[in-house]
Amino acid sequence: MARGAASGEREGFLYLRQAPAPPRPPPAPRASLPERLRENLFHGWRASLLTLACLALAAALAPPLLRFLVFDAVWSAPDGEACRAPGAGACWAFIWRKLPYFIYGAYPVGERWRVDATMLVGAALAFWLLRLSAPRRGLAALLFFGAYPILAFVLLHGAPALGLPRVPTELWGGVFVSLLVAVVGMVVSLPLGVLLALGRRSRLPLLSLFCAGFIEIVRGVPMITVLFMANTMLPLFVPENLAPDRLLRPLIGVALFASAYMAEVVRGGLAAIPRGQYEAAAALGLSAAQAQRFVVLPQALRAVIPGVVNTFISLFKDTTLVAVVGVFDFLRTIDAARLDPVWAGPTIAATGYAFAALFYFTFCFAMSRYSRALEGRLSHGRRR
CATH class of the missing domain: 1.10.3720.10 (MetI-like)
Structure with a gap:
């Protein structure tokens, strides 16, 4: 029994490295921008053909869209003349x-500050809740799902007792x-x-x-x-x-x-x-x-x-x-x-x-x- 255990131990040593592992080559440097473009857009004749077709479509559509939306657009005017x-x-x-x-x-124009306040508070709570690294996100969830709907209803719908007309x-x-x-x-x-x-x-x-x-x-x-x-x-x-x-x-x-x-x-x-x-x-x-x-x-x-x-x-x-x-x-x-x-x-x-x-x-x-x-x-x- 002892001889079998010793034999097993010797066999187990066969799986242990007796010398340091050879050094691995350094990671390949990141490809340059032209190389990445060539690899992603022109890797093979099919990819090249699709890339050229997309570029031709963009070249045909972009100029009229830019003229309509930017260059020929009317940015300031008192009316539609x-x-x-x-x-x-x-x-x-x-x-x-x-x-x-x-x-x-x-x-109502005079009450639009209530809409602004509601949207600002909601955006702040949503940002706090959705940011995974933010502290006390449990409190943010409680405020967003519990207190915020009540606040939004009071602000938007109104509460005469608080001086907010309906x-x-x-x-x-x-x-x-x-x-x-x-x-x-x-x-x-x-x-x-x-x-x-x-x-x-x-x-x-x-x-x-x-x-x-x-x-x-x-x-x-x-x-x-x-x-x-x-x-x-x-x-x-x-x-x-x-x-x-x-x-x-x-x-x-x-x-x-x-x-x-x-x-x-x-x-x-x-x-x-x-x-x-x-x-x-x-x-x-x-x-x-x-x-x-x-x-x-x-x-x-x-x-x-x-x-x-x-x-x-x-x-x-x-x-x-x-x-x-x-x-x-x-x-x-x-x-x-x-x-x-x-x-x-x-x-x-x-x-x-x-x-x-x-x-x-x-x-x-x-x-x-x-x-x-x-x-x-x-x-x-x-x-x-």
Whole structure:
């Protein structure tokens, strides 16, 4: 027995290095810019052909766009006379003159500071919450999801007891309404989507059937149908004096519609978690709820970050559909402003829609870049 153990020990030494490992070559220096361009854009004849085709398309489209949007544009004018001149480009003077209406809609001029305060506080809390290295992010979440909605409602709707006159939602409009609809839809859809995904995977037949039915029905109809149903059907389920506000109805419809899509995104992440993770959680003595909270959901949500952000981006663009139920969102204010006879002209509509495209692109691109940064940060922490 002793001789066998000694033999095993001698054999084990065969796997130990007796001399220092040879030095490895230094890492290759980073390629120069021309080399990276050649590698990424002209690596092979197919890549070269596609690159040349894209460059030709850009060369054909860029000059007229630049002439219309920049070089021939009218940047300052008291009315639309200069914008109606032959050869005039985009009428940015129209955007500048109508910018307060685009932001606030018909909100009373003397009370617009309340909208500014609401948006500034919301932006500050969102920045605090979304910055992963920020301290006390739990407090930021508590303020954003708990105190901020109350503050926003008091400021925007008014409270006579506090000296804030009431402003009916019929006067709300513009950018801040579009942001309000998008933020409410995003904030509600993620937790509700998680609950629906968990309910659909539940072993309780009635709960699973209810969640699956809700998801399939909502996903099977267009969003405009959900908005019409929310606008016409919700008042029938409550007493007349408790009927939802005309702005609250599309908010509920948007949140429910986005939740159904979010549920399927989260369910895909849950289905991707290996069975071994559940077994490992059970081996550690975690209950089913603890396993979902500490083991399964964090991994599932990390895996579906691109899908979640894609749903948020789609929701942000779909907020323009609330105009069909009478809500004056940002795009609706542009449609109304371009009918002003003082600014009538052939380039007014194109300028307004170009400004709207720039607005939506800015927010969607920012969400996309934050998603990429978040993925990189989580992947880096996981590798460490």
